[in-house]
Amino acid sequence: MPMYFVRRILFAIPLLLLISALAFALVHLAPGGPFDRERAPASPEIERHIRAKYHLDEPVWKQYLLYLGDLAHGDFGVSLKFRDHSVNDIIAQGLPVSMTLGGLAFCFAMIIGLPLGFWTAAKRGKWEDFAGSFFAILLVCIPAFVIAPILILIFSVKLQWLPVALWETPWHMILPPIALGLFFAGKIARIFREGMLQAAQSEFVTAARAKGLAEHTLLLKHATRIGILPVVSYAGPMLADLLTGSFVIESIFQIPGIGVFLVNSSLNRDYTVVVGLSLLYAMLLIGMNLAVDFVYTVLDPRVKYE
Amino acid sequence: MSEPNQQISPAKLAWKRFKRNRAAIISAWFLIALLVAVVAWPMILKFGGTPFAQMHNPNEISDAQFNSPNAQHWFGTDLHGRDLFSRVLYGAQISLLVGIVGALVSFVIGVLWGAVAGYAGGRTDAILMRIVDVLYSLPTIIFVIVLFATVGEAMKQAHFVQNSPALEKSLRVILLFVGLGAVSWLTMARIVRGQVLSLRTRAFVEASRAMGAKPHWIIAKHIIPNIFGVAITYLALTMPAIILYESFLSFLGLGVQTPMASWGTLISDGVSQINPIRIYWWLIVFPGGILVATLLALNFLGDGLRDAWDIKNRS
Numbered sequence: 205m206p207m208y209f210v211r212r213i214l215f216a217i218p219l220l221l222l223i224s225a226l227a228f229a230l231v232h233l234a235p236g237g238p239f240d241r242e243r244a245p246a247s248p249e250i251e252r253h254i255r256a257k258y259h260l261d262e263p264v265w266k267q268y269l270l271y272l273g274d275l276a277h278g279d280f281g282v283s284l285k286f287r288d289h290s291v292n293d294i295i296a297q298g299l300p301v302s303m304t305l306g307g308l309a310f311c312f313a314m315i316i317g318l319p320l321g322f323w324t325a326a327k328r329g330k331w332e333d334f335a336g337s338f339f340a341i342l343l344v345c346i347p348a349f350v351i352a353p354i355l356i357l358i359f360s361v362k363l364q365w366l367p368v369a370l371w372e373t374p375w376h377m378i379l380p381p382i383a384l385g386l387f388f389a390g391k392i393a394r395i396f397r398e399g400m401l402q403a404a405q406s407e408f409v410t411a412a413r414a415k416g417l418a419e420h421t422l423l424l425k426h427a428t429r430i431g432i433l434p435v436v437s438y439a440g441p442m443l444a445d446l447l448t449g450s451f452v453i454e455s456i457f458q459i460p461g462i463g464v465f466l467v468n469s470s471l472n473r474d475y476t477v478v479v480g481l482s483l484l485y486a487m488l489l490i491g492m493n494l495a496v497d498f499v500y501t502v503l504d505p506r507v508k509y510e
Numbered sequence: 511m512s513e514p515n516q517q518i519s520p521a522k523l524a525w526k527r528f529k530r531n532r533a534a535i536i537s538a539w540f541l542i543a544l545l546v547a548v549v550a551w552p553m554i555l556k557f558g559g560t561p562f563a564q565m566h567n568p569n570e571i572s573d574a575q576f577n578s579p580n581a582q583h584w585f586g587t588d589l590h591g592r593d594l595f596s597r598v599l600y601g602a603q604i605s606l607l608v609g610i611v612g613a614l615v616s617f618v619i620g621v622l623w624g625a626v627a628g629y630a631g632g633r634t635d636a637i638l639m640r641i642v643d644v645l646y647s648l649p650t651i652i653f654v655i656v657l658f659a660t661v662g663e664a665m666k667q668a669h670f671v672q673n674s675p676a677l678e679k680s681l682r683v684i685l686l687f688v689g690l691g692a693v694s695w696l697t698m699a700r701i702v703r704g705q706v707l708s709l710r711t712r713a714f715v716e717a718s719r720a721m722g723a724k725p726h727w728i729i730a731k732h733i734i735p736n737i738f739g740v741a742i743t744y745l746a747l748t749m750p751a752i753i754l755y756e757s758f759l760s761f762l763g764l765g766v767q768t769p770m771a772s773w774g775t776l777i778s779d780g781v782s783q784i785n786p787i788r789i790y791w792w793l794i795v796f797p798g799g800i801l802v803a804t805l806l807a808l809n810f811l812g813d814g815l816r817d818a819w820d821i822k823n824r825s
Contacts (some may be wrong), residue, residue: 223648230653231660345805349753349761349774350798353781354791361789368786444649450656451762456781466652467762470659478656485649495649 209498216490220483227482231475232264248372281476291480294465301371302461305453306446308381310474313388321396325421328401337397338387343390349452352383384453388442400431433504440496444488524739524818534814537676537807544804548606550598568596569769575720579792589783597771598797604772608686609753615691617745620698629729639703642696650693654755657689660763679770686765690752698744705737739819747812750805757801773801
């Protein structure tokens, strides 16, 4: 089995190359360049010098190879818009912020979603199940950019309990994770409920029930271990999603994470930042999926990879 | 696996089950009512007399800025004194259109891809499904943001659209159709392939083949009617995802551009009016509420269809 994971890691390398090539091609092949919107149009010579400095005068494939060469040394290149910043700087500044936001949202989603899912599964078919399931699907249908401004209007503007925006004190760190996490809480509740109901039908649960185990021990100890598996496989990509920042939440609350950088850099054709952040995101996603498969083998002894 | 009652066709059986699902029926009526309102409202404005039409013109700027909801402006007015009720219904045109056409694009790609992979089998199947696996592991949201930011910006600068705003508008919407449809077909392809793969070995298909039926007969008579339910169900479930994508992109300023409006741009306008002194809650609650209600209805409808066609949850 260790061989399986080694193979998966090796397979990730061509995948990352593919992603970098795709992102590179996408930003470079679309017309327009990073210096099109400079305020004072420089003289043609100066512009030529700037383009030569960043190798923008070379053919695209050559630029890509140069980029890969730098990347091999762990260097994501220099931002073309924020001249005194390297992409590594931007990641070093933004990623901790995005990760804190995402981590808090992840915890919030789990704290709400898991009990809700368990409760609706345990009360299957009763009115509690209908109410809880409706609540969960409602959460899934409320986008972050709808719930965030409503929370701001209630808790920041009307009641004035919490700050409207920014990311400084712990008080600033309450509304954004909640607004970000509610959707995922609903999703987790739905997935966990489904997983529990399926686990409750499996043979080992029937066997345990035949042995006379109490119903709550059955659910908590036996069914949960298998019922949680769909949640685990969803939680991996979700964590990658959350950690790299939510574009909407960061822009509403003016949080200096990397999500805002990605949107702005794509608009500004800041080639190096776009490709660098896309790669970072892809690495996290692939890493999380790998971690999910590993956790699977620990939780479910029936799962074996070859 | 024989049906309990051989006389009832699968479609009729599904319809019978669907009718019993109250949430799905209410959702279907809500969606029909919304569609009727969206289509009928411009006509009502046309024939409703000049003052009425002027007051409710979604693009008519007036002095009635930031009116809270009242008898004349049911959803209130915005920064420029425009009637929000009309703007929500006009925004719905774009949001729903992108949802429907985008879902159809993903439907066509997904069904064709999955059906070819499942029916051809062997090498073709392996290659096609490997491609789907690789695309699954790509960060979709990043790709969509980068695609819309770069292509949208390039379109703004291109010469042939600069003197024709109408052309740029329609190109934007087409980009939304194609782009969002093109990133949403993966699940559909996987599900259709699985379905076709299992159908191919079923007894009635084998029997038909044994009796000398040609492949096109088998596909038309046996495969397509039997994947229909699954495909329709996932079409209904793809639609809210695409509507959500569109409003997300428009919220970030990457989707439709002013003066066009969708639910996403309306909510974004509302957010930009948040200030510590006055609360303009209607600017967020009404467009947001309609968006949430539509997503909810589509989800209930999709779940209802899934139960009606008795599709097991497979991953």
